[in-house]
Amino acid sequence: MRVVRAEHLTKIYGHRFNRVAALNDLSFGVDDGEFVGIMGPSGAGKSTLLNMLATIDTPTSGEVWVAGSALSAMNEAQAAAYRRTQLGFIFQEYNLLPDLTVAANITLPQTFVPPRPKDLDERLAHVAQTLGLERLLGRYPDQLSAGQRQRVTAARAVLGKPSLILADEPTGSLDSMAATELLSYLTRLNLEEDVTILMVTHDAFTASFCNRIIFIRDGAYFAEVTRHGTRQAFFNSIIDMEATINGGGRHRATAD
Amino acid sequence: MRQLISRDLRRHATTTVLFALMGGAIIAVLYAVLAMTENVALMAKLDAGALTPDMVPAFLVVTVVVILIFTIVFLLYMNAILVARRDREIGVYRLLGLSARRIGVSLIVQALIQGAAAIGVGLVLGVLLSKFFVMGLVRLMGLRIVSGLLWSPRAALELTALFLLVYLVLGAINALYVTASPLRRPLWRVGQDTTLAPLSGWRVVWAILGLLLLGGAYVRAYNLIPWTFRLDSGAAMAALWGGIILAGLIGTYLMFRTTLPVLMIALSRTRLRLSAGALLTVVDLRKRLRTNSQSLFLTTMLATLTMTVLGSGAMLYQFSQQTVRQSIAMDAVVSAHGQKSFMAGVKPAWVRGHVALETKLVAGELDSVNVDATTNDFTIYNVMAQSSYNAMRRRDATLPARAPLEDDQALMVVYGRALLQNTWMRQRDDWWVRLPRTKTRLSVVQTTSRYPLGADAYFDRALVVSNRTYAKLKAPLDVLHGYTLGSAQAVGRYLTSLDNQDTEDYVSFGKAALAGKTALRVSKTAQARAQLSRSAVNLRRPMVKVMNATFGLGLFIAVLTGFVFLLATASILLMKQLLVKTQTESDAVTLSQLGMPDAVLRRVLWQETLAVFALPLVFGTVNTGLVVRLIGIMLDDPGVGTVVLVIAVFAAVYLAFAALTVRLALAASARSR
Numbered sequence: 001m002r003v004v005r006a007e008h009l010t011k012i013y014g015h016r017f018n019r020v021a022a023l024n025d026l027s028f029g030v031d032d033g034e035f036v037g038i039m040g041p042s043g044a045g046k047s048t049l050l051n052m053l054a055t056i057d058t059p060t061s062g063e064v065w066v067a068g069s070a071l072s073a074m075n076e077a078q079a080a081a082y083r084r085t086q087l088g089f090i091f092q093e094y095n096l097l098p099d100l101t102v103a104a105n106i107t108l109p110q111t112f113v114p115p116r117p118k119d120l121d122e123r124l125a126h127v128a129q130t131l132g133l134e135r136l137l138g139r140y141p142d143q144l145s146a147g148q149r150q151r152v153t154a155a156r157a158v159l160g161k162p163s164l165i166l167a168d169e170p171t172g173s174l175d176s177m178a179a180t181e182l183l184s185y186l187t188r189l190n191l192e193e194d195v196t197i198l199m200v201t202h203d204a205f206t207a208s209f210c211n212r213i214i215f216i217r218d219g220a221y222f223a224e225v226t227r228h229g230t231r232q233a234f235f236n237s238i239i240d241m242e243a244t245i246n247g248g249g250r251h252r253a254t255a256d
Numbered sequence: 257m258r259q260l261i262s263r264d265l266r267r268h269a270t271t272t273v274l275f276a277l278m279g280g281a282i283i284a285v286l287y288a289v290l291a292m293t294e295n296v297a298l299m300a301k302l303d304a305g306a307l308t309p310d311m312v313p314a315f316l317v318v319t320v321v322v323i324l325i326f327t328i329v330f331l332l333y334m335n336a337i338l339v340a341r342r343d344r345e346i347g348v349y350r351l352l353g354l355s356a357r358r359i360g361v362s363l364i365v366q367a368l369i370q371g372a373a374a375i376g377v378g379l380v381l382g383v384l385l386s387k388f389f390v391m392g393l394v395r396l397m398g399l400r401i402v403s404g405l406l407w408s409p410r411a412a413l414e415l416t417a418l419f420l421l422v423y424l425v426l427g428a429i430n431a432l433y434v435t436a437s438p439l440r441r442p443l444w445r446v447g448q449d450t451t452l453a454p455l456s457g458w459r460v461v462w463a464i465l466g467l468l469l470l471g472g473a474y475v476r477a478y479n480l481i482p483w484t485f486r487l488d489s490g491a492a493m494a495a496l497w498g499g500i501i502l503a504g505l506i507g508t509y510l511m512f513r514t515t516l517p518v519l520m521i522a523l524s525r526t527r528l529r530l531s532a533g534a535l536l537t538v539v540d541l542r543k544r545l546r547t548n549s550q551s552l553f554l555t556t557m558l559a560t561l562t563m564t565v566l567g568s569g570a571m572l573y574q575f576s577q578q579t580v581r582q583s584i585a586m587d588a589v590v591s592a593h594g595q596k597s598f599m600a601g602v603k604p605a606w607v608r609g610h611v612a613l614e615t616k617l618v619a620g621e622l623d624s625v626n627v628d629a630t631t632n633d634f635t636i637y638n639v640m641a642q643s644s645y646n647a648m649r650r651r652d653a654t655l656p657a658r659a660p661l662e663d664d665q666a667l668m669v670v671y672g673r674a675l676l677q678n679t680w681m682r683q684r685d686d687w688w689v690r691l692p693r694t695k696t697r698l699s700v701v702q703t704t705s706r707y708p709l710g711a712d713a714y715f716d717r718a719l720v721v722s723n724r725t726y727a728k729l730k731a732p733l734d735v736l737h738g739y740t741l742g743s744a745q746a747v748g749r750y751l752t753s754l755d756n757q758d759t760e761d762y763v764s765f766g767k768a769a770l771a772g773k774t775a776l777r778v779s780k781t782a783q784a785r786a787q788l789s790r791s792a793v794n795l796r797r798p799m800v801k802v803m804n805a806t807f808g809l810g811l812f813i814a815v816l817t818g819f820v821f822l823l824a825t826a827s828i829l830l831m832k833q834l835l836v837k838t839q840t841e842s843d844a845v846t847l848s849q850l851g852m853p854d855a856v857l858r859r860v861l862w863q864e865t866l867a868v869f870a871l872p873l874v875f876g877t878v879n880t881g882l883v884v885r886l887i888g889i890m891l892d893d894p895g896v897g898t899v900v901l902v903i904a905v906f907a908a909v910y911l912a913f914a915a916l917t918v919r920l921a922l923a924a925s926a927r928s929r
Contacts, residue, residue: 054849056849076854077853077854077855080848080851080852080853080854081851081853082851083849083850083851084850084851084852084853085851087851089849089850091846095842095846095849097536097843097846097847099539099540099542099543100535100539104529104535108532108535108847108850109532109850109851109852111530111531111532111535112532112533112847112850112851112852112853112856113853113856114531116530116531156850
């Protein structure tokens with residue numbers, strides 16, 4: 001089943017005489033249960049695309065469907081309900097509320113609008129176990145390490161059983177060990193909980209945890225790479241594609 | 257430089273405009289009052305009804321000075337809040353190479369621009385206000401004067417010069433603040449505020465202590481008069497009064513600092529946590545209480561001060577209106593002696609009504625059956641029959657109703673009933689009056705402070721007894737006469753001339769007379785022996801004039817200062833709320849992204865804002881209630897109607913400020929997204 005379907009997305013900023021196309025006729029799809037990465041150079045339109053999927057921005061033309069509903073037709077209340085029920089967010093800057101405990105932070109979006117789900121406590125316990133947060137539930141965000149905080153964000157994103165998790169540079173603020181740990185947790189969520197994840201990153205190592213990478217350049221679909229063999233082989237092909245997209249040969253040494 | 261200044265002013269447009277408007281509103285009040293005092297003709301007319309010459313301008317000038325001092329303190333405080341918020345922005349400017357001196361100069365220029373705007377707005381508004389102020393004062397003082405808008409170049413110039421200087425000082429303080437602070441400090445990350453310390457046992461102890469201190473202060477303040485009465489030493493009294501104030505201040509501070517935050521923690525663990533809106537409100541409130549406890553404490557004290565000033569002004573005004581009614585119930589109330597001098601110049605056509613009240617003068621002792629020793633409370637009573645009393649009641653419905661009295665019962669009329677019943681009369685019941693000369697014993701079944709024909713016509717207390725008891729009583733007669741007069745100008749002139757003569761009645765007050773051994777003697781002139789006196793001719797209209805002039809002016813001044821204080825407290829709360837909202841804007845954006853409906857976000861904002869505005873209001877109302885109750889007992893309970901009205905108006909203005917805060921916060925967050 002298609003979770004995300006984007007067709008002919010175009011976004012133009014600026015005035016009549018000074019137009020910049022952030023997205024230029026971009027079309028792609030994401031299937032249920034996929035772990036997809038979006039890569040591209042700076043200014044390629046990754047953030048614009050993410051904003052559209054999150055209903056923070058609207059396209060100039062074209063349409064996006066997420067879990068069957070067209071996003072441009074939504075009003076403010078419907079958009080809020082969509083963000084609440086269909087989406088989970090993982091931000092680079094965590095965006096946790098400093099005055100709430102970890103447990104309250106995780107369950108918060110589920111209590112925005114009554115009724116409160118009856119199985120919320122069990123769901124919290126389950127997610128906390130999956131992400132290794134059981135012993136941190138009573139603490140406050142600034143008592144946690146960066147990696148732990150990002151896992152709390154992931155727990156908050158996954159708790160509402162969303163159709164899609166949007167991750168915006170989730171490892172951007174983490175050191176390499178915390179990043180690897182978080183990514184393996186995300187992979188686990190993807191495999192065990194069957195969560196669909198769309199992750200924007202510019203880091204090839206982070207991207208190598210996905211099943212498939214969509215490359216965009218100048219706001220348009222450029223290419224995609226699908227994982228077949230080992231992660232190492234996938235990493236290499238990502239590096240190759242990055243080199244191609246930047247218009248050069250293979251400059252970088254193999255990682256790992 | 258010019259670019260820097262205009263960009264700064266634009267970036268902080270909302271707070272800049274608000275700050276200038278607040279300053280403008282206060283300058284307007286100051287201008288209107290100053291312009292009134294500068295208007296010699298108006299002052300002369302207002303002084304006509306006053307007790308002493310130059311009373312009106314003198315009090316108004318004192319009011320201006322009080323408001324001025326308060327305004328300067330308020331502007332300094334507000335300015336400090338507003339500049340501290342710009343730390344980071346100024347830090348970035350300096351990091352990028354702008355010299356502290358240039359930033360300082362730009363801050364001074366910005367302050368002067370704000371000052372110029374405030375003065376401009378203030379003077380225009382002040383000219384418009386002046387007419388209303390004169391109208392209000394004239395009405396409260398019960399005069400008939402017409403006045404237009406007041407334009408006084410001297411008042412305008414004085415205020416312009418003074419406030420330009422004030423704003424120059426504000427700018428200079430800001431400049432000093434910037435140049436004196438090390439560059440490192442403002443660049444600390446803002447918005448990344450740390451979590452509050454968790455709940456500890458000590459905090460709970462402090463919370464309970466705060467509650468006990470404040471509760472204790474309230475209980476003591478409520479019982480202040482009876483408890484003070486029971487104390488016999490000055491030191492104990494000072495300890496009681498000082499203790500109440502100290503415990504009240506510390507208790508209120510602890511309330512905001514620990515008790516309410518702890519309560520919020522407790523609330524956040526109840527079922528409230530199940531709904532995000534309620535949980536966020538409670539958690540945010542706890543944080544605001546902790547971080548803003550000083551400003552909340554300050555605004556609570558200011559709100560108390562404002563409401564007390566307004567409430568006691570209103571109560572005194574109500575008291576003055578009532579005093580006139582209770583002191584002299586008709587246009588003229590005279591004794592038999594006074595009747596001769598009164599009627600000497602009265603034309604028969606002037607008299608619209610006449611009533612006579614027959615009483616007997618008796619010495620008596622008030623005592624209680626529950627005490628062994630006598631109270632030694634000897635005084636003179638005007639005793640009247642219940643039928644006379646009832647006849648009076650048919651003319652004046654404010655006299656309390658009384659069921660038929662038995663022969664050994666009496667209704668006692670005393671001055672300051674409320675105070676008496678809160679002090680020594682409260683400690684015992686079963687009061688009775690012994691009339692030694694006739695060996696009559698009457699038990700007091702009811703007490704009031706409403707004298708038939710008004711208290712001024714009596715020597716001291718009065719007793720209402722059954723017709724039979726009255727008939728049996730052998731004592732000198734004392735007949736009181738009441739007159740209703742027409743409203744011709746000649747009547748007014750005659751009353752004024754009569755008011756200047758002091759015609760008195762005297763009655764013996766010696767030990768022998770009081771103990772019933774000798775007869776009471778009423779005389780027209782003072783004798784060498786101990787005597788009690790009263791005014792033989794009591795005129796209502798001259799008294800009304802003086803009362804209105806005095807208490808009307810008092811209420812006017814109370815309303816003026818109250819208005820300025822109110823504006824200041826509400827403004828402090830408004831600015832603080834707006835600043836907190838800007839600091840927590842990123843949280844609101846996150847919540848919105850996570851799918852919190854805008855309606856819920858708005859509701860949380862409303863709940864928080866209302867709670868923050870309600871806190872000073874609630875504590876202020878309780879404090880004011882206690883103070884006003886105290887004054888009420890002292891003034892013989894003139895009623896709280898006006899006070900309730902004043903507090904309702906105060907609350908309505910606060911509510912309007914809360915609504916304005918929410919609107920401005922929503923507009924600011926809409927702009928920033």
